[in-house]
Amino acid sequence: MIQVQNVSKTMGRQTVLKEITFNVGKGTITGVVGRNGAGKTTLLRTMVSIVDPDQGTVMVNHRDIFKDPGSKQSVIYVSDSVEALKNHSVSHIVSLYTDIYPNFDRQYFQELMDRFQIPTVKKVKQYSKGRKALFALILAFAAKPEYVLLDEPTDGLDIIVKKEMMRFMLDEVAKEDVSIIIATHRLDELETLADQILVIKDGNITETFQLTDLREKYKKWQVVYREQMPESFMKNVYILQQSGRVYTCLAEGDVTTLNAELEESAPLLYDELPLSLEDLFIAKLGGESIAE
Numbered sequence: 111m112i113q114v115q116n117v118s119k120t121m122g123r124q125t126v127l128k129e130i131t132f133n134v135g136k137g138t139i140t141g142v143v144g145r146n147g148a149g150k151t152t153l154l155r156t157m158v159s160i161v162d163p164d165q166g167t168v169m170v171n172h173r174d175i176f177k178d179p180g181s182k183q184s185v186i187y188v189s190d191s192v193e194a195l196k197n198h199s200v201s202h203i204v205s206l207y208t209d210i211y212p213n214f215d216r217q218y219f220q221e222l223m224d225r226f227q228i229p230t231v232k233k234v235k236q237y238s239k240g241r242k243a244l245f246a247l248i249l250a251f252a253a254k255p256e257y258v259l260l261d262e263p264t265d266g267l268d269i270i271v272k273k274e275m276m277r278f279m280l281d282e283v284a285k286e287d288v289s290i291i292i293a294t295h296r297l298d299e300l301e302t303l304a305d306q307i308l309v310i311k312d313g314n315i316t317e318t319f320q321l322t323d324l325r326e327k328y329k330k331w332q333v334v335y336r337e338q339m340p341e342s343f344m345k346n347v348y349i350l351q352q353s354g355r356v357y358t359c360l361a362e363g364d365v366t367t368l369n370a371e372l373e374e375s376a377p378l379l380y381d382e383l384p385l386s387l388e389d390l391f392i393a394k395l396g397g398e399s400i401a402e
C-alpha cells in the first residue's frame with residue numbers, strides 16, 4: 111500500500127499541495143484528476159521522492175520513501191515526456207534500467223516490444239509520439255514495480271494507441287497485481303479503468319470516489335412527460351439536460367426507491383441511460399465539470 115499522509119508543498123509563492131492524504135491499495139487503479147496546474151505532477155513527483163514535501167510523509171509498504179531509499183525500488187514514475195531519453199538507443203536504455211531496477215525483466219521487455227510491434231532503434235527520438243509513449247510504459251512495467259505512476263500517459267495519442275495502452279494497463283493489473291496511479295485531465299479515459307478517483311483542485315483533494323460505490327448509488331434516465339416534469343419529482347433529481355418535454359436526469363439513492371419515485375411521476379416514457387463519469391462528477395460537484 112502507498113499511504114500519502116498530510117503532504118504539503120510550497121513552490122515559489124504558491125502552495126502547490128495542501129495537506130494531501132490518501133491511500134493506494136495493491137492491484138488497483140487510481141485516477142488523479144484535475145485541471146492544468148492543479149498539482150497532479152507535483153503530487154506524483156512527491157510520491158516517488160523527486161519532490162521533497164515541506165510536511166507530510168509518503169509510506170510505501172509501510173516504509174518512508176524519504177528515509178528509506180530501498181523503498182523506491184517498488185515505485186516507478188513515468189513522466190509525460192520521454193525527452194530525457196531521446197538521444198539514447200533502446201539497448202542503452204535497457205542497460206540503464208537494468209542497473210537501476212534489479213527486477214528489470216529483459217525477456218518480458220522484449221515480449222512487450224514484440225507484442226506492440228515496436229522495433230528497437232538506435233535513437234528513441236526516431237519513434238513516433240505514440241511509440242514513445244508505449245515504449246515508456248513498457249520500460250516501466252518491465253522493471254516489475256509494485257506501483258506505477260503515470261503522468262498524462264495518453265496525452266496526444268490517437269484512439270487506437272490509447273485503447274492499446276488501456277488494455278495493456280488492465281492486463282498488468284490483473285496479471286501482475288501491480289497498482290497504477292494515473293494523473294490526467296481527461297475524465298473519460300478513466301471511465302473503464304479506475305477503481306478510485308481523486309479530484310485535485312488548487313492543490314487540495316476535493317473529492318475521493320470509489321467508482322463501484324458511485325455506480326450503485328446513481329441512476330440516469332431520459333424521461334418524457336406529457337407536459338413537464340412534476341415539481342415533486344424534480345426535487346429528487348439533478349437535471350443534466352432538458353429539451354422541451356424531454357429530460358436527461360440523474361438521481362441518487364436507493365435503486366428501488368428511485369424507480370418507485372420515477373413511476374409515481376407518471377412519465378409518458380422513460381429509458382435508463384448508461385452513466386458516465388462526467389455525469390457523476392457534474393452531479394456530485396453541483397454542476398461544476400472538473401475536466402475540460
Ligand SMILES: Nc1ncnc2c1ncn2[C@@H]1O[C@H](COP(=O)(O)OP(=O)(O)OP(=O)(O)O)[C@@H](O)[C@H]1O
Nearest residue numbers: 121122124126144145146147148149150151152153
Ligand atoms: N518548480 C516550481 N516552482 C514554482 N512553481 C511551480 C513549480 N512546479 C510547479 N509549480 C506550480 O505548481 C502548480 C501545480 O503544477 P503541476 O505541474 O503539479 O500541476 P498539474 O496538475 O500537473 O498541471 P498540468 O496538467 O498542467 O501538468 C502550477 O501552478 C505550477 O505553476
